Amino acid sequence: MSTTNGPADVTRAPADDPAALTEIERRVLWLSTAIIDAANRRGDPSGLKVGGHQASSASMVTIMTALWFEHLRAGDRVSVKPHASPVLHAINYLLGELDERYLPTLRAFGGLQSYPSRSKDPDPVDYSTGSVGIGATAPIWGALARRYVEGHFGGAGEGRQYSLVGDAELDEGAVWEAILDPMVGELGEIVWIVDLNRQSLDRVVPAIGAPRIEGMFAAAGWQVLTVKYGRLLHELFARPGGDALRARIDGMSNPEYQRLLRCDADEVRTRLPDGNAELARLVADLDDATLLAAVRNLGGHDVAALGEAFDAIDDSRPTVVLAYTVKGHGLATAGHPQNHGSILTAAQMADLATDLGTDVDDPWRRFPDGSAAARLCATTARRLHREAPDVDPVPALPTDIGRTPTGRATTQAALGRALLDLTRETPDAASRVVTLCPDVSSSTNLGGWVNKVGVWSTAERKDWFDDDPETILHWRERPTGQHLELGIAEGNLVGALGELGATWSRWGRPVLPIGVLYDPFVERALEPWSFGIYAGGQSILVGTPSGVSLAPEGGAHQSITTPSVGLEQPGCVTYEPAFAIDVEWTLLASLARLGQPDGTSAYLRLSTRPVDQSLAAVPEDPAARERRRRQVVAGAYPLRRAAGEPDLTIAAMGAMVTEALAAADRLAGQGHAVDVVCVTSPGLLFGALQSRAGRPAAAQAEPWVLDSAFPARRAAPLVTLLDGHPHTLAFLAGINRVPAVHLGVTRFGQSGDLASVYAHHGLDADAVVGAALDLL
Incomplete structure (x- = not known):
């Protein structure tokens, strides 16, 4: 397999001088150990332990030396196990990709990160790792994203996707969820190398069960190569x-x-x-x-044995290489059951320097110019060099398609409608959209979109129900499809979402990924999605249906904390639209923030509750309509203003706007003037409040929206209402420092009709009127 990402005249070949490779291996061991030693000698003025993982790094030295200096190509990508980050930095230093001044800065502010970080480290890092299981599986979704980009837009080239995994990491369920997804078996560029050192943090694992691990990978269709002895x-x-x-x-x-x-x-x-x-x-x-x-x-410390395994990789299916190693190999702590976080003493460092032919007083010394090791480093650096890609601009997206929804509709159904409208209005931009679901396309109203754009697969497959007149959702699988269907594993969904959201920075080919899953399962998917954002993946996550509004489904399928989770997630703008037009406007704004260096992810929380769209009162005047759109995108808009000064303000979000309006009508009948404000993004409103106070806030926060939705001249006691935890909107009372009551959901729900469920949680119009009268 060749690559188009590197110099055409540089090909992979084993090192001509095995002695030079051994010298590099020994230097990598020293540098990775010294990087951690320097961090701990630097210390922390607070007295906190700096930490590091000398033993975990040492077990990977031979594997990574063999891989980088003999087998990698420019188009390959590697996810390095978290505790081996010093080895990666040591190799990058020898290849001229890391300045010497960073070597003593591990875990220092502004220095080398504790674990490999694609967005924060100063040297090349292909995948961010650190959350066990997530970094390991990222190259699976990276392989999928590369194939998708290459098939649709070109420019992604070829190359293997390597995961360097600690054996204890195989305990994570996320690993097996990814390995077992049916789509993964078709991605032959995936190679996992397992550091089988048979130790965890606290102990030697009594029965690591290597034959069982071999069998599990083999059962999933992977090629299994075991490197046990040297x-x-x-x-x-x-x-x-x-x-x-x-x-x-x-x-x-x-x-x-x-x-x-x-x-x-x-x-x-x-x-x-x-x-x-x-x-x-x-x-x-x-x-x-x-x-x-x-x-x-052991085989994991024998370059020749590893090379034979790497040369035997079959690119027609995924491969796992089980490399037996010793944790702490080459160090005084080798094999000790408590060596995970141990640090060599000064005397042990001095002995190691002597053994490896280095100098503790000159720890970062490079190989002499003209030496065989220096030449091998230079040759490897040329072979692996990658130019930063030129990023294609995302085709212009409209801000308003121009439709004004009528009748009764749900925000969930509005998502599919907006995507279909996009294919007609701006087909170039729509061609960049890819949707993902964990087997819930039809139940989340993506059927029309899927029928329109088709389902992506590595090869075209026959749809045996294409001629069945009773089939509504047509499953046409082909390489040009724009919908990806994964198995029922939310972690896989958001893992792929993150890597598709990073294609702009990897290959300069942005796509606009939208993942749709049931909102109650957002928290299950939150960690891998959050980690994808941390690593630079920009995407849209849609949670639907949401809240206790999914009344008949019962408490197990009712989300409570997701509104506040979205508010608190860094690198993400959260929206909970009340009306179909709000869905369109917020979706378009969220798409426009993807695929660029300063881009931002988004989370849309949608509902299956039908709402009368005339309640949105969308202005007919074009300028007034645009003003409303800007308010929706900025976080809130006044839905109803009372004549004269208000006695009360009701701020409601999402499906609960109908109860807010009904309560306002009843209060007006009792002589109370009520303003109703529709909140679309609590996170943006909180950011606007922080910005107005001169505190750090996201760039998307617009302080003007506070004066637009909650002007000081109309300050009044406040009732907040949402189908989620009430503390999500509790900060709104601080905008104008007014007395407030906050209504929402604080208990697990149960099945029932909507009116009964709302009454049970104190969300119905009766509850809003009662709260308002308490304030008044």
């Missing part, structure tokens, strides 16, 4: 007693093996034979250095 052990296996040696090592438990690593040669000679005379004779014939090297000679 050349020295294979040589010993061929000697008399070698079969007994292999059987003994294969049969011993992980803790017993790890204990051997802490023994001197005499102890190994006593423990290893375990009563086998033939094995005792073999061990007795070995000198101390060879014996100690043999028990450490």
Whole structure:
């Protein structure tokens, strides 16, 4: 597999000088260890432990040296396990991609991040990692995103997507959710390399179950390559007693093996034979250095063994390489069950420097000019060099398609309507949109859109129900489709969403990804989606249906905290539209913020409750309509103004606007003048309030909207109302410092008709009127 992303005259080839590769491996071990040592010697004035993971880094040194200096190509991408970030920085330094001044700055403010960060580290990082399981699976979705971009727009080239994974990370359910998705089996560019060091944070894992792991990957259709032993052990296996040696090592438990690593040669000679005379004779014939090297000679620390495995990768299906390693390999702490966060002492660092031929007083010394190691570094740097892509501009999006919805409609259905309108009004912009669902396309009203644009797949597939007259949703799968359907795993959905949202920065080809899932499951998907935003992925997440308005479904399918979650999520603008026109305007505004260096993600919370669209009272005058649109996008707009000064303001969000208007009518009948404000984005309003006070706020926050929706001259006691936790809107009382009552949902719901459910939670018009009278 070639690549179009690097210099055409530079091809992958094994290092001509194995000694130079060994010298680089030893230097990478030193640099990664010294980076952590420098961070801890720097200390923290507060007394907090700085931390770092010397042992976890050491177990990856050989794997990463072999991969970078012999096998990677410019078009490849690598996700590095979080605790091996110093190894990545060490390699980038040797390749000239990291300035020396950063090496002592691990975990310092403005320095190297604690874990690889695509958006915050000063050197090249392909994938942000740090949240266990999420960084590991990111290259799966990166492979999918690359194929999508290449098929639709070109320019993404080719290349493998590597994940360097710690074996303990395989405990995460997110890993297996991703591996088992049917679409993944078709992505042959995916390669996982598992650092099988058989230790977790606290202990040696008694039974890591490598054969079981092999079987699970194989059952998912992956190629499984196991690199267990190095050349020295294979040589010993061929000697008399070698079969007994292999059987003994294969049969011993992980803790017993790890204990051997802490023994001197005499102890190994006593423990290893375990009563086998033939094995005792073999061990007795070995000198101390060879014996100690043999028990450490695992495949993950043998460049040649790793190279054979990498050369055997079958690009027709995903591959996993299980590389046996020793945690802390090459360090004084090697194999100790509590070495996870341990730091070498000054004396141990000095001994290590001596062993590796470096100098503790000159820790960042480079290879001499003209040396074989320096030449190999330069050759590798040329081979892996990637120019920053020129980013295609996103085709211009309209701000208002011009329709004024009538009749009764839901905001959920309005999403599908808006997407279809976009294909007609601006087909160039619509061609950049890709939607994703975890098997809920029809129930979230995307059927029309899916029928229009088709379903994406790596190859065209026959739709066997295409001629069935009773089939409404047509499942036409082809490489040109713009809808991606994943299995029922929300983590997979938002993982793909994040990587599709990063294509503008990876290959200069922006797409506009929209993921739709049930709102009660947003919190399940929140961590991987948030991590995708942190890594630079810009996307739109749509949660629908939402709240207790999904009354018959019961408490298990009613979301409560999602409005405030959206308010608090960095890098994201949250909207909860009340009317179909609000959906259109906020969706278009959210799409316009994607695919650019200063872009922002969005979360839209929609409802299945039908609402009379005439209540929106959309102005007919073009200038007034545009003013309303700007207010909707900025976070709130006055839906009804009382004549004269108001006695009360009701601020409502989403589906609850109908109750707010009904309560306002009843209060007016009792002689109380009421303003009704429709809130579309509590996050933007809070940002506007912060900005007005001179505090940091998101760039999208517009302070003028506060004067537009909540002018001081109309300040009055306030009732806030939403189908979610009431504290989401509680800050609104601080805009004009008025007394307030906040209505919302604070308990798990239950099934029932809408009126009963609203009454149960105190959301109906009766509750609003009662709260208002308490204030008045």
